[in-house]
Amino acid sequence: MSTPAPPLIWINGKQRHQLSALDRGLAYGDGLFETCRLHDGRLPLWSRHLQRLQTSAAAFGIELNIIQLQAWLDTALAVLDDAAIAHGTVKVIVTRGVGGRGYRPSQSAATTIVLAVFADNLELLTASHVPAHIRVCAMTLGRNRILAGHKHLNRLENVLARAEWQDDATDEGLMLDDCANVIEATAHNIFIYRDGCWHTPALTEAGVAGVMRQLIIDELAPCCNVSVIVAPITLLDVCRADEVLLCNSNRGVRSVASLVDGSGVLHQFSGCQHTQRLAVALSNFLQDKGSY
Incomplete structure (x- = not known):
């Protein structure tokens, strides 16, 4: 069995793996996520994922810059296209950002957006499954x-x-x-x-x-x-x-x-x-x- 390729990860638009230990998503689970299917190089259900993400962010008072998120996602998809990665899982994580000690959210915290891509060769959405x-x-x-x-x-x-x-x-x-x-x-x-x-x-x-x-x-x-x-x-x-x-x-x-x-x-x-x-x-x- 072949070893899975390591995921490609972007944090706030930059390709890196390091997340602050003070991020509220890590400390308190203060955030949201979406797990999307990359199918033939596209995200066929992205509009529905984005709608749910916006609704939940508004409900929890987490600032979400949709234009910035779309730009970072476009960049990631272009990298995947150049690398001939057409199938996989794209995980979008949005946290309230880096904050100090304590549950009280900081009014000045900047939202953290993580994009992680786990490539595979499966076509899970259209494949016939064993029950x-x-x-x-x-x-x-x-x-x-x-x-x-x-x-x-x-x-x-x-x-x-x-x-x-x-x-x-x-x-x-x-x-x-x-x-x-x-x-x-x-x-x-x-x-x-x-x-x-x-x-x-x-x-x-x-x-x-x-x-x-x-x-x-x-x-x-x-x-x-x-x-x-x-x-x-x-x-x-x-x-x-x-x-x-x-x-x-x-x-x-x-x-x-x-x-x-x-x-x-x-x-x-x-x-x-x-x-x-x-x-x-x-x-x-x-x-x-x-x-x-």
Whole structure:
């Protein structure tokens, strides 16, 4: 197996790896991030990532210079083009910047913007996936209406949930909140298909409102003439579903073959035709739209 190439990293527009130890993103998780798919040399869902980034920055009072961010991203994409890097993951991190000791944000802190590119040779958004095998995590998500939906840097719950298994046979972990509502997987949103429509959890009190999740709601499911119901979902709802899928903006959509619940009981899902229809709709969307 070949060793992955080291990531290309820009901090505030300069190619370097050093970040101040006083940056509030490091000290307090005081910031936001987006994980974007580089597909054929472009970021097909960038407009949606940027919209979420702007919305979250405004909600948390983090200054975000969109013109400067776009300029730095253009420079990075040009470097990738010159290096013939057409596929990979582009991570955008925005922190409140360097600040002194204490939680109180400094009014004079300058925002830090990090662009990191992890190159690969995969076409994950359009590739056909082997169905995933998932488990229920013991770690739960705390409820917080202010933080819910945003992709902030405070991801310790997800880290601890992902640390619960080390075997390669398990692909993902399903996370519930402290009221036993299904919220998301550690790095994906979840949809279930039942009674002729897709269902996905309401994320008003916990979880990340993913870009791919919203694309399915807005574009892909309507293209398949299937409605989406956004409402609380229980683990029993998942176990009784006809199909289950995971999604994120870096890996597209993936059907789920089985789920091991908290008691060790295995639940299997034989259907995937509606998930495959969404995957086709996603492939068509990428060919017709999203040109940044």
